Amino acid sequence: MANEESIRAFVQAVSGELGSEAISTGEEVLTRYGEHTLPGPDLRPAAVAFPDSTQAVQKLVLAANRYRVPLYPISTGQNIGLGSRSSVRAGQVVVDLGRRMSRVIEVNEALAYCVVEPGVTFQAMYDELVKRKSKLMISATAGPPQGSLLGNALDKGGGSGAYADHFGTLCGMEVVLGSGDVIRTGDGSLESASHLNWHVSKYSFGPYLEGLFTQSNYGIVTRAGMWVMPRPPHIESFFFTFPDDTDLHQIVDLIRPLKLSNFVPTQIRATNDLYLIAADCVHPEYGQSGGKKQITDEARRALQKRYGLGSWTVSGAFYGASRQAVQPQLDRVIAHFTRSGKGRFIALEEANEIAPLRISMNSYEGVPGEGELKMLRWRPGGGTIWFLPRTPMIGSVANEFHLASRGICRDHGLEYMVSNVCGPRFARGVHTLVYNRGDAEETARADACYRALALEFAGKGVFVGRAPTAYQGFHQGQRMSAFVEACAAIKRALDPNGIIAPGKYGID
Numbered sequence: 001m002a003n004e005e006s007i008r009a010f011v012q013a014v015s016g017e018l019g020s021e022a023i024s025t026g027e028e029v030l031t032r033y034g035e036h037t038l039p040g041p042d043l044r045p046a047a048v049a050f051p052d053s054t055q056a057v058q059k060l061v062l063a064a065n066r067y068r069v070p071l072y073p074i075s076t077g078q079n080i081g082l083g084s085r086s087s088v089r090a091g092q093v094v095v096d097l098g099r100r101m102s103r104v105i106e107v108n109e110a111l112a113y114c115v116v117e118p119g120v121t122f123q124a125m126y127d128e129l130v131k132r133k134s135k136l137m138i139s140a141t142a143g144p145p146q147g148s149l150l151g152n153a154l155d156k157g158g159g160s161g162a163y164a165d166h167f168g169t170l171c172g173m174e175v176v177l178g179s180g181d182v183i184r185t186g187d188g189s190l191e192s193a194s195h196l197n198w199h200v201s202k203y204s205f206g207p208y209l210e211g212l213f214t215q216s217n218y219g220i221v222t223r224a225g226m227w228v229m230p231r232p233p234h235i236e237s238f239f240f241t242f243p244d245d246t247d248l249h250q251i252v253d254l255i256r257p258l259k260l261s262n263f264v265p266t267q268i269r270a271t272n273d274l275y276l277i278a279a280d281c282v283h284p285e286y287g288q289s290g291g292k293k294q295i296t297d298e299a300r301r302a303l304q305k306r307y308g309l310g311s312w313t314v315s316g317a318f319y320g321a322s323r324q325a326v327q328p329q330l331d332r333v334i335a336h337f338t339r340s341g342k343g344r345f346i347a348l349e350e351a352n353e354i355a356p357l358r359i360s361m362n363s364y365e366g367v368p369g370e371g372e373l374k375m376l377r378w379r380p381g382g383g384t385i386w387f388l389p390r391t392p393m394i395g396s397v398a399n400e401f402h403l404a405s406r407g408i409c410r411d412h413g414l415e416y417m418v419s420n421v422c423g424p425r426f427a428r429g430v431h432t433l434v435y436n437r438g439d440a441e442e443t444a445r446a447d448a449c450y451r452a453l454a455l456e457f458a459g460k461g462v463f464v465g466r467a468p469t470a471y472q473g474f475h476q477g478q479r480m481s482a483f484v485e486a487c488a489a490i491k492r493a494l495d496p497n498g499i500i501a502p503g504k505y506g507i508d
């Protein structure tokens with residue numbers, strides 16, 4: 001952490017070079033940018049900077065090097081449950097790129113990509129495509145519509161539809177390194193006035209550097225190309241529900257061939273009862289137990305009945321020319337999931353009446369929405385932590401992890417809420433721990449629960465794919481030391497003074 005004198009000198013220098021609107025140390029601003037939903041105190045930054053261009057970011061980084069002040073970049077800081085907009089350690093200077101760098105630089109209809117600055121949100125990009133009468137669509141997340149397309153991809157976020165792997169859609173970045181140098185990745189690195197392939201040809205010549213700037217602290221990305229999908233004339237969401245907790249075993253084995261063959265073009269989600277239902281109601285027994293116990297099976301079954309859902313709901317979507325055109329695929333998938341007698345198909349007319357399923361439908365349509373955010377109100381106090389492991393797409397393995405997680409949540413008096421976002425070979429196990437951050441005892445239980453889950457999964461050979469800031473150092477510590485040292489060596493090479501987000505993702 002920089003001392004007060006360095007911070008003062010840095011703020012003065014930035015204000016002088018970039019104007020007073022480029023930096024704030026206002027009380028309300030520092031309080032707001034320190035807030036998050038994780039266990040542990042808020043992390044008040046030393047200042048918040050608002051650059052308006054790559055050149056301004058470069059000047060910030062150079063000044064930070066001069067005064068040895070750590071910078072923490074965010075795009076829009078909507079990383080709720082993973083750190084929000086707060087830095088990994090108190091006293092860093094948050095660089096809010098989104099406030100003044102929110103231009104859609106290009107929408108290329110023919111090659112189906114866009115080039116964006118960090119402040120372009122899911123909602124803004126959706127609106128922009130509608131305004132342009134574009135034939136393209138974004139892959140929306142179920143998260144905040146004011147989240148950044150770029151920030152989400154840099155944190156390896158995931159969305160809905162065939163382009164759900166947001167990191168995978170990144171193609172061609174401009175990055176300010178910790179040293180202050182500016183680089184263009186991939187074909188953009190060609191010394192030339194024009195770069196025809198920068199945002200279309202992914203791997204280019206030589207080493208592929210883009211992965212270095214995701215979930216790391218080696219540079220600040222100031223713009224990037226992202227691939228988007230041509231909007232199909234018709235998108236048909238489908239839903240199946242399964243009654244029993246252990247049906248996950250069967251579900252995962254049923255999903256795997258559909259994804260390995262790409263019969264279903266979207267990712268397929270297997271989501272449990274409470275993850276869906278919590279987006280539409282609050283914990284019915286919280287008052288009774290004072291939040292000390294997991295919801296009873298009796299109350300959970302009552303909620304299932306109220307929403308017409310079983311323990312698990314499977315969802316996905318088909319693309320086609322019309323409803324009629326996708327009917328044969330739908331018929332095949334209905335036969336596939338109902339053959340064992342356990343899965344029940346939920347027709348679209350019925351799904352439309354179930355609020356949590358409407359959220360999924362919008363998401364498959366590429367429409368951002370706030371629906372899922374309501375799950376944060378399941379318990380009072382606004383606490384939420386995402387636990388994000390991945391497990392192989394083998395039913396018995398998925399079920400083993402599911403039973404372990406369910407038990408750990410029960411032991412810590414918290415609800416088990418998970419959505420398994422299934423690809424061909426692995427599923428992202430999107431677990432959310434919702435807890436009362438206003439209650440110290442419940443917060444301690446949530447923290448212990450996260451750590452117990454992480455240790456249980458790691459003990460069985462499963463690592464996380466993304467982590468809240470509060471646990472990034474802990475997870476980096478679970479790695480082989482040679483890997484950790486390699487990360488540190490790259491840090492020294494690209495950011496010799498350790499200016500960008502020291503401690504982020506456990507890298508110093």
Ligand SMILES: Cc1cc2nc3c(=O)[nH]c(=O)nc-3n(C[C@H](O)[C@H](O)[C@H](O)COP(=O)(O)OP(=O)(O)OC[C@H]3O[C@@H](n4cnc5c(N)ncnc54)[C@H](O)[C@@H]3O)c2cc1C
Pocket residue numbers: 072073074075076077078079080081082084085097118141142143144146147148149150151152154155156157158159213219220221222372373374375376
């Ligand atoms: C109810 C709910 C549902 C959610 N659903 C989803 C979901 O479906 N999919 C999903 O992926 N997430 C989901 N989230 C998590 C999160 O809210 C989103 O991922 C959100 O988009 C992240 O915030 P952001 O886009 O504003 O990124 P930011 O908060 O700006 O940044 C995210 C991370 O990337 C780094 N970063 C950002 N910009 C840069 C840059 N320019 N250069 C270098 N590093 C940078 C930041 O330091 C931070 O570590 C959900 C959250 C909630 C509460």
